[in-house]
Amino acid sequence: MDNPFQKQLGWKQKKESIYLWVFRLCTYTIIAAALFIFSDIFIKGVPTFFKSEAPYVNTEFFTESPQILSVWHDQNGQEYSMSQKNYEQWVVAHPEKEIVDLHNLTASGGGILGPLVGTALLVFICMVIALFIGVSAAIYLSEYCGKGKLMSTIRLSILNLAGVPSIVFALFGLGVFCWLAPVITDVPKDSAAFFCRWFWTNSYLSFQGWGTSLLAGSCTLAIMVLPVIITACEESLRAVPKGFREASFALGATQWQTIRKSVLPFAVPGILTASVLGITRVAGETAPIMLTATMTEKSNLPWEQVEGPWSFLTQSVQALPFHIYTLAKFPESEHVKPMQYGSIAAFLILVMSFALLSVILRNRLRNKLKW
Amino acid sequence: MNSQLIQLNDLGFSYDQGKTETIKGVSLDIPEKQVTAFIGPSGCGKSTLLRCLNRMNDLIDTAKITRGSIKILGQDIHASDVDAIELRKHVGMVFQKYNPFPKSIYENVAYGLRIQGIKNKDVLDEAVERSLKGSALWDEVKDRLKTSALGLSGGQQQRLCIARTIAVQPKVILMDEPCSALDPIATAKVEELITELREQYTIVIVTHSMQQASRVSDRTAFFYLGELIEYDKTNTIFQNPSQKHTEDYISGRFG
Amino acid sequence: MNRKSDLADGACFKRKRGFRLMGLNFNADGIVRGFFGGNAYLAILFLLFICIFLFKSAIGFIPGFRTELSEARISGIEAANHMNYQLVGYDALYTKVNQAFINEKRAKFGNLATLVPIYEEFESIIDDELEDKVDEYTEMDDSEEKQAAAIKLTTLVTKACGEVSTEELLKTIQSRLPQTTEISDNTYQKALQYAHKYALNDYETPDEINEIPALINDQMGAFNKAMDLIKTSDDELREIYQEIEKIATKTNITISDNRKNLASITSLKDELKDNANDSQVAQAIQTRIKELEPNIIEIDPAKNILPIYEIIAKHDPAADNMVNQFQKGINLLETAEITTEKSTILIHESSRLFQELKEIVTERKSLLAEWKHDKPVTMWNSITAFFFGSDWKTGSDRQSLYGLMPLFSGSLLISLVAMAIAVPLAIGAAIYVNQFANKRESRILKPSIEFIQTIPSVVLGLFGVLVVAGLLQGMSEVSWLSWIPGFPIQDRLNVLLAGILLAFMACPTIFTLAEDALNNVPKAYSEASLAMGANKLQTVLKIIVPASLSGIIAAVMLGFGRVIGETMVVLLVAGNKARIPDLSQGVGALGESVHTMTGIIAQEYGELEPGVLHWKALFMVGLVLFLISLSINSICQRVISRKTS
16 A cells, blocks of 8 residues: 655755754854864963973962063073073073073963962952842842832843943943042042041041952952842742742741741752852953953062051952963964963863852752752 | 554553553554544543654654554554654644644644645635634634734634644544633534534544543543553443443543 | 730730831841841942943043044144045055055066065175175186186085075065065076176175166056056145144144143142141142143134144145046056956055045045134034044044044944854754754753853953964965955954954853743644644744744844953954944955954053043943943843743
């Protein structure tokens, strides 16, 4: 008997497989580009972490701050490139060598300790501020506020602000935290917008800003991630089934008891994921800290040459993304390559491990707390 | 023999690569141009069986036919040279929850023809009118064919889905609890429609409502836990069932 | 026991009392609520403050810019700018024609042209290595001996020159004439001959070598004559421009210095009033005022402007002269014999650009005819000068120009390129992962694509500079790809490069959102379609994509928002030249360097005191960015929320 359902071979089938391959090609183009970037960076960057002789780890790279890199030839045409400190030692140790063609490259020698520490501090302070304000704001918005028109407008505005370019936040941070924020000082600057006596002391309360500083950078970053954190936390709070709250209220619990005992525990995975994602985003941002927290010529570590916590917070810091930006200005120099690739590989590993952590955390906690 | 349009022979089916069988060796023949109802308690496999008939279960990765065969028009539908897509053109389906596409009424009905490559406006117009008339919807929607199908009432939407199915003139129409989401009046209309369609199509209907089965079907199959308990003329099943299980179910003692 | 009695009289339903303070009831719950609420309002206030601060800082720009514009008008800088504008157009045009000329010369006299550098290379070899031998030879008198020595010297020269390998030689020459691909034997021998002559004639460059450039120019015939005409056509205009520029700048600087000094004197006087009691402070302020006062130079704008008008009177003939002479040149060019395709294209483009130049000249002529130094500058002028101004020039001592157009068009062009690449890729990928890939595949693909989001933009930017820029330029120079319009690319850092990198950044954003949108299409739709006998592709294209279209559009728009606000990548790879890309040359415009709105802020924020006009201008740009992203976001939110509700 004839098969009435026989496959019809024709243009339609061909078309389907062509489209399928086009879609597949799109997908794997993206994946291939990503693989290319990652592999290129790691293949060229990871060797910077290691050395051929004992202890096999490039300790200089992880324990020194960026320095000037000196590149020179001796009279035999042998090429040398060392950080400036080592160069000076070398000159003393080899008085017989003639130095030819010496040139210096900014921030390309030494290591990345300073930027690493700076980034860690920036991210830490930023997250403390942002999580403190953000999580409580989210709890308030989702648990205490009604669904009034005003509240939904506020919610929508916060959501909208999450998409505002970081450079705009940076500009804001520059204007407000670096130039306008209040400080208590004995000598107010001329540029202060306004100053007055601080109670009955000899000091003034001066709105002169914190300058290019750790605190200004952290606050700018915090403001930047605030909308992201509020939105994400609110979402995870609202994902907790309404029944949980109703059950708790029905047993006579107060609002706070309800939140603490039967809402927060179930929202923790979401909040945690949001905060780790926030860290990923903050750590990767360059523009805001470039405007508000970093200076190129900074070379000492944050705990050197400081008196007291306030001067610690108002000093400028180094930061890994800004260090990378500085390095990007010598695209053609072979001597800078190890530093360039080493820095971006280290930075990428750092950021990616946070991203990975957020994925793992989410999966772990999801499995533990299922409803 | 010729009037047995669909033949199931010891069919077994599993959702999880054959670890547990959802349908355990069902054999039955469905005659042409009659309404056959599948009844049984929830989870007895009647919907699954229905979805086997046009291979909708292919969409589930782990689903698998474990044994036996299904023949439609004498052709084993799992044979290697059978294309599920061609099969579905001949074995249409109406779902539990009415699901018209978010397009106009006209486009919904014309969809099946368009995907077969028919572009001629006259042919499409004619088919749309015929199908809508066939599903007793024409008078209600003829003035607003271009408006969105989602603006219709539930019963109208379900009848539109039936119109959409008959537009391609299938051999068999499978209906998976077509009235469970409808109110009684809409249900009555759909049932009336099913009775009319019997003239032209072979209909297999899964239903939870025993009254519905007795009202619209010619033959009834009772399933329990994946097995076919009894299959006979509807009158026989409802008035004089041979199995105790069937009797219990029909009289409402369980299920 | 107590509980029981509570129950009896219903007191257990009463509100528990906390302590009261200032009319508020403080129980534990209230405090907690207040704490959360306080933080929420703090956050909201902060975010509100951002908007207000941005507006406040930016809005002062408009009157400030107006002041500068009116100063520029009174001093005559504006008139000078009108002239400069024509000259800039001329320069661009001249570069094109000159390119064609050089290219043509190379094509026709390539061998002759390479002769010179090869010879010069040999010359330096002789200078370096055979100095004593040549000197020795020159000092000889005896003719016979000298002849023998001459033969010896020639072999020495040949040997010394032969030590340089052909590849090395080619490299040296390519550094001067980049298009050279080989050195013909003939040329090499000729160069060697001349090198011999050089050695034998006591370091005297042979006349033949000296004459080569002139010879080439002569043989270019009509083209050469045209070039002569074109080269000198702008002289007159340039001269009067320089004159007017000098006078006007001087006046302008005096006027703006006066304004600044007056402002500080006023503020010092205010201070003096405040500190009237403190004689010491008052005295210090007095002396500072006295120091400042002589700096104010009385100038009479009406008198100063007279020479400006005199020069403007000279403008029209000079401009006409330029156009006419150029026209003659162009006419000559059309008669000249052109051999290479590249030159033909360049000349064709030049003719088109010349028409534009003519339009510019006519336009500026009429503007100059109407120009009046005392016509007031309105606020509206200042606003349009910002939003539609075609120049962003800062940092020189001349009047700064803050025109948004070059930045906006740069940002927009880069974003459009990025979207043109990212949208098909990301949506194709979303469709594949959501609809076609099997479960295991999509479980790997989806997080991998989403993972791309974590690459920090500065890393991507540096990667672009280090790797992609080189790749792209290398690719654009490959001969079998030269059919692609715009190849080879002019600038190493360009729109296309930035677009590619940003596309990569936008992909995960668009992918995630589009995939979500596809995922939200009810399963019933695809089931119904499949049950009708549609195949997968028909179901996807006819049912699923249309049903999720609004979500996909929102995804694309959010991707666009992300791309247009991206800073570090464009700062590193867009080239940072503030100019409007020349779209009239088609796709070739993608090979140009541009500047962007985000890039300019990051580049120019440094060393600015808050409150100066430049600072306000940057805030203005920030405000524009803010409004763009806000409107994109709010449209998308509306689309998405309508979809879900």
